[in-house]
Amino acid sequence: xxxxxxxxxxxxxxxxxxxxxxxxxxxxxxxxxxxxxxxxxxxxxxxxxxxxxxxxxxxxxxxxxxxxxxxxxxxxxxxxxxxxxxxxxxxxxxxxxxxxxxxxxxxxxxxxxxxxxxxxxxxxxxxxxxxxxxxxxxxxxxxxxxxxxxxxxxxxxxxxxxxxxxxxxxxxxxxxxxxxxxxxxxxxxxxxxxxxxxxxxxxxxxxxxxxxxxxxxxxxxxxxxxxxxxxxxxxxxxxxxxxxxxxxxxxxxxxxxxxxxxxxxxxxxxxxxxxxxxxxxxxxxxxxxxxxxxxxxxxxxxxxxxxxxxxxxxxxxxxxxxxxxxxxxxxxxxxxxxxxxxxxxxxxxxxxxxxxxxxxxxxxxxxxxxxxxx
Ligand SMILES: C[S@@+](CC[C@H](N)C(=O)[O-])C[C@H]1O[C@@H](n2cnc3c(N)ncnc32)[C@H](O)[C@@H]1O
Numbered sequence: 553x554x555x556x557x558x559x560x561x562x563x564x565x566x567x568x569x570x571x572x573x574x575x576x577x578x579x580x581x582x583x584x585x586x587x588x589x590x591x592x593x594x595x596x597x598x599x600x601x602x603x604x605x606x607x608x609x610x611x612x613x614x615x616x617x618x619x620x621x622x623x624x625x626x627x628x629x630x631x632x633x634x635x636x637x638x639x640x641x642x643x644x645x646x647x648x649x650x651x652x653x654x655x656x657x658x659x660x661x662x663x664x665x666x667x668x669x670x671x672x673x674x675x676x677x678x679x680x681x682x683x684x685x686x687x688x689x690x691x692x693x694x695x696x697x698x699x700x701x702x703x704x705x706x707x708x709x710x711x712x713x714x715x716x717x718x719x720x721x722x723x724x725x726x727x728x729x730x731x732x733x734x735x736x737x738x739x740x741x742x743x744x745x746x747x748x749x750x751x752x753x754x755x756x757x758x759x760x761x762x763x764x765x766x767x768x769x770x771x772x773x774x775x776x777x778x779x780x781x782x783x784x785x786x787x788x789x790x791x792x793x794x795x796x797x798x799x800x801x802x803x804x805x806x807x808x809x810x811x812x813x814x815x816x817x818x819x820x821x822x823x824x825x826x827x828x829x830x831x832x833x834x835x836x837x838x839x840x841x842x843x844x845x846x847x848x849x850x851x852x853x854x855x856x857x858x859x860x861x862x863x864x865x866x867x868x869x870x871x872x873x874x875x876x877x878x879x880x881x882x883x884x885x886x887x888x889x890x891x892x893x894x895x896x897x898x899x900x901x902x903x904x905x906x907x908x909x910x911x912x913x914x915x916x917x918x919x920x921x922x923x924x925x926x
Contacts (some may be wrong), residue, residue, distance in 0.1 A: 635704050
C-alpha cells in the first residue's frame with residue numbers, strides 16, 4: 553500500500569473519546585511516547601496492533617487508517633452543483649472570468665473551425681452572468697439570437713444587465729436547465745465551466761442534445777483541474793514547488809466518489825458526446841495564457857483578481873485545512889496545500905508592483921454535431 557494514502561486517525565479518535573495519550577497507552581500496553589510517534593507519523597503501529605485499536609474505537613481498520621471516512625465525519629460537499637452556492641458566488645465568477653478567453657480565438661473557432669456562416673439560435677446552459685454571450689455573439693453572423701439559462705437568480709439578474717451593457721440582444725431564463733422545456737430547438741448549444749462542478753456530466757450533455765435541432769453544434773468548454781494546477785508560473789518562485797499539489801488527487805477523487813465535482817470532466821466530455829451519438833466530435837484548447845507584468849495598464853486589477861480567486865478558498869486556513877481533510881487529504885497534505893496557497897498570495901501581495909506571473913487554465917473546448925436527432 554502507498555504509505556502516503558494512509559492517514560492514521562488515532563489522534564482524532566483518542567480526542568473525541570476524551571482520552572490522554574497515557575490512557576490509550578495503558579489500554580494498548582505500550583508507552584505514551586509510542587502513541588505520540590504514531591499520531592505524528594514518526595512511526596506506524598505494528599499490523600498486529602491495528603485490530604486492537606479498531607476494536608477499541610469501534611471503527612474498521614480502513615477507517616482507522618483514514619482510507620474510509622469515519623461515520624461521524626461524512627464528506628461535506630462544497631455544493632458547487634447547487635443554486636445556493638452560485639447565488640453567493642457572483643462576485644467570484646466575475647473576477648475569475650477576466651482575461652480567460654481571447655476574442656480572436658472565438659472568432660477563429662466560429663469562422664474556421666465550426667464554419668458558421670448563417671444566423672444561429674444559441675442556447676447557453678448555465679450561462680452565469682452572461683460572459684460567453686458577450687464573447688460569442690459578436691463573432692456570429694448577423695441575425696443570430698441568444699438565450700441563456702441559469703438556476704441562480706443573482707446570476708440571471710446580472711446577466712440581463714451584462715447583455716445590455718455589451719449590446720447583446722438576448723433572453724435570459726432563470727430556471728434549472730435539467731427540467732427546462734424549450735419552446736424551440738437551437739442550432740448551437742453551449743456550456744462553459746459548468747460540467748466540472750457536477751458529479752456526472754452525462755445528464756447535462758444529454759439535455760443539451762435534447763435542446764438541439766438537427767445538425768446543431770454542441771460545445772462544452774471546461775478546465776481540467778490537474779492541468780490548471782501546473783499552469784501557474786510566478787517569477788522568483790520555484791516552479792517545482794508551484795506544481796507540487798500532493799494530495800489533490802485524493803481530494804478530487806473524494807468529490808467524484810461522493811457524486812459531486814468531477815475534476816476531469818473536461819477530459820471526459822468527448823467520450824460522453826460520442827456515447828450520446830454526436831458526430832465529428834473533436835477537442836480544441838482555449839489558447840489564452842495570461843501573462844501579467846507590471847508595465848500593463850490593468851496590472852493592479854489583474855493581480856487583485858488573481859489574489860481574490862486564491863483567497864476565496866483559502867483565506868481561513870483552519871477551515872480550509874479541515875475542508876481538505878474532509879475531502880480525503882491527509883492532515884499533512886492539507887496543511888502543506890493550504891500554507892502553500894497562503895505563501896503564494898503573500899509572495900505576490902508583498903511584491904505587487906514588481907512581480908510577474910503566467911497563468912494557463914487548461915480549458916478544453918469539446919464539440920460535436922447532432923446529425924441524427926430532429
Ligand atoms: C462556473 S459557473 C459558469 C457560468 C458561465 N457559463 C461562465 O462561464 O461564466 C456555473 C454556472 O452554472 C449554473 N448551473 C449549474 N447547474 C445548473 C443547472 N442545472 N441549471 C441551470 N444552471 C446551472 C450555475 O448557477 C453557475 O452560474
